[in-house]
Amino acid sequence: xxxxxxxxxxxxxxxxxxxxxxxxxxxxxxxxxxxxxxxxxxxxxxxxxxxxxxxxxxxxxxxxxxxxxxxxxxxxxxxxxxxxxxxxxxxxxxxxxxxxxxxxxxxxxxxxxxxxxxxxxxxxxxxxxxxxxxxxxxxxxxxxxxxxxxxxxxxxxxxxxxxxxxxxxxxx
Amino acid sequence: xxxxxxxxxxxxxxxxxxxxxxxxxxxxxxxxxxxxxxxxxxxxxxxxxxxxxxxxxxxxxxxxxxxxxxxxxxxxxxxxxxxxxxxxxxxxxxxxxxxxxxxxxxxxxxxxxxxxxxxxxxxxxxxxxxxxxxxxxxxxxxxxxxxxxxxxxxxxxxxxxxxxxxxxxxxxxxxxxxxxxxxxxxxxxxxxxxxxxxxxxxxxxxxxxxxxxxxxxxxxxxxxxxxxxxxxxxxxxxxxxxxxxxxxxxxxxxxxxxxxxxxxxxxxxxxxxx
Numbered sequence: 001x002x003x004x005x006x007x008x009x010x011x012x013x014x015x016x017x018x019x020x021x022x023x024x025x026x027x028x029x030x031x032x033x034x035x036x037x038x039x040x041x042x043x044x045x046x047x048x049x050x051x052x053x054x055x056x057x058x059x060x061x062x063x064x065x066x067x068x069x070x071x072x073x074x075x076x077x078x079x080x081x082x083x084x085x086x087x088x089x090x091x092x093x094x095x096x097x098x099x100x101x102x103x104x105x106x107x108x109x110x111x112x113x114x115x116x117x118x119x120x121x122x123x124x125x126x127x128x129x130x131x132x133x134x135x136x137x138x139x140x141x142x143x144x145x146x147x148x149x150x151x152x153x154x155x156x157x158x159x160x161x162x163x164x165x166x167x168x169x170x171x172x
Numbered sequence: 173x174x175x176x177x178x179x180x181x182x183x184x185x186x187x188x189x190x191x192x193x194x195x196x197x198x199x200x201x202x203x204x205x206x207x208x209x210x211x212x213x214x215x216x217x218x219x220x221x222x223x224x225x226x227x228x229x230x231x232x233x234x235x236x237x238x239x240x241x242x243x244x245x246x247x248x249x250x251x252x253x254x255x256x257x258x259x260x261x262x263x264x265x266x267x268x269x270x271x272x273x274x275x276x277x278x279x280x281x282x283x284x285x286x287x288x289x290x291x292x293x294x295x296x297x298x299x300x301x302x303x304x305x306x307x308x309x310x311x312x313x314x315x316x317x318x319x320x321x322x323x324x325x326x327x328x329x330x331x332x333x334x335x336x337x338x339x340x341x342x343x344x345x346x347x348x349x350x351x352x353x354x355x356x357x358x359x360x361x362x363x364x365x366x367x368x369x370x371x372x373x374x375x376x377x378x379x380x381x382x383x384x385x386x387x388x389x390x391x392x393x394x395x396x397x398x399x400x401x402x403x404x405x406x407x408x409x410x411x412x413x414x415x416x417x418x419x420x421x422x423x424x425x426x427x428x429x430x431x432x433x434x435x436x437x438x439x440x441x442x443x444x445x446x
Binding site for chain 2: 001016017018019021037038039041044061063065068074075076077080082083084085101118126128130135146147149150151
């Protein structure tokens with residue numbers, strides 16, 4: 001039987017405290033090498049080590065989706081992934097969407113359809129929406145609403161976010 | 173929040189993972205997708221000193237037609253279960269239930285084996301595989317053994333897995349065209365079920381399991397027994413409330429959960445009987 005326990009016997013805390021591991025993660029096309037503690041979350045690596053602060057931390061419990069990025073092409077929540085798990089992976093953050101100073105069609109659609117108010121959820125919302133259209137290029141309104149179930153917004157009431165995603169889908 | 177410090181090893185095969193876990197014993201935990209374990213570690217509800225990352229054991233991610241059952245590798249992600257053609261044909265209840273786990277981002281990372289080994293009574297897939305009469309294959313230092321889902325869940329987050337054993341495969345009997353339904357009652361789309369029901373029916377035969385109605389997922393044998401004896405759906409469903417003694421929490425009282433269980437079992441059996 002497995003029980004979750006706080007007790008440590010074979011491995012003393014001083015043996016694991018500050019232990020570092022090498023990771024190599026490609027972020028927005030650039031390969032980054034670093035030494036991280038195994039417990040470093042991918043979102044903290046992206047924000048604090050690489051310095052890309054577009055990805056936000058909201059709930060920190062994989063509920064709100066503010067930290068959504070793409071890992072090997074799929075939308076994932078970077079607050080619930082260890083940086084060591086992403087070793088060797090290719091990651092795209094909100095900063096990696098624009099090309100040569102031209103916004104991604106999803107970013108344009110959010111702007112044109114007033115898909116944001118305070119903007120805190122927006123990076124994660126946009127990354128989740130891009131991931132959704134990668135898997136389902138022409139979703140129905142209901143599919144957009146269900147497809148974004150992992151992203152919370154406390155301002156917009158979602159209506160304009162759904163409008164934005166549908167606009168980006170029809171612009172393709 | 174970041175978890176308490178731990179050491180980290182990466183296994184490239186099940187055999188390597190088991191050899192590592194034998195070395196570190198109860199200080200170690202397997203890390204697959206991490207979507208059950210990491211949240212617990214952030215809250216210090218789990219503080220393993222060693223994580224053995226099995227997320228890269230590629231040969232444990234598969235869905236195969238094995239004759240009378242479908243064999244699913246433990247590291248198959250929820251998204252792959254949800255979209256599997258083989259499962260849509262032979263075990264549609266499981267594919268559908270996998271689509272109710274968390275949200276798309278969670279389903280890209282979480283694995284069926286991780287969810288089952290975690291043994292959370294509020295999770296969708298332990299109860300669904302229980303309703304379907306699945307068998308779990310586990311591997312330890314002495315080799316493999318099979319455990320019927322009905323004998324696997326021992327308590328809250330506790331299973332029959334020994335500390336040095338790893339779940340490697342889930343075998344789900346083909347549903348042979350049985351009617352089915354998955355009912356999940358929650359307040360927000362991505363939430364865990366307040367109460368959930370996985371059910372199938374083929375004439376006088378039925379399988380019903382309950383989500384979040386106790387410390388383990390619960391096989392509602394009295395409901396299936398009543399259907400086998402020819403009871404009406406509403407009479408059989410009424411027995412669901414006596415199958416378990418669920419806890420009261422922020423979302424629902426014990427009485428409300430029991431009421432919900434009967435209502436949802438009735439709805440599930442009605443849908444499965446069409």
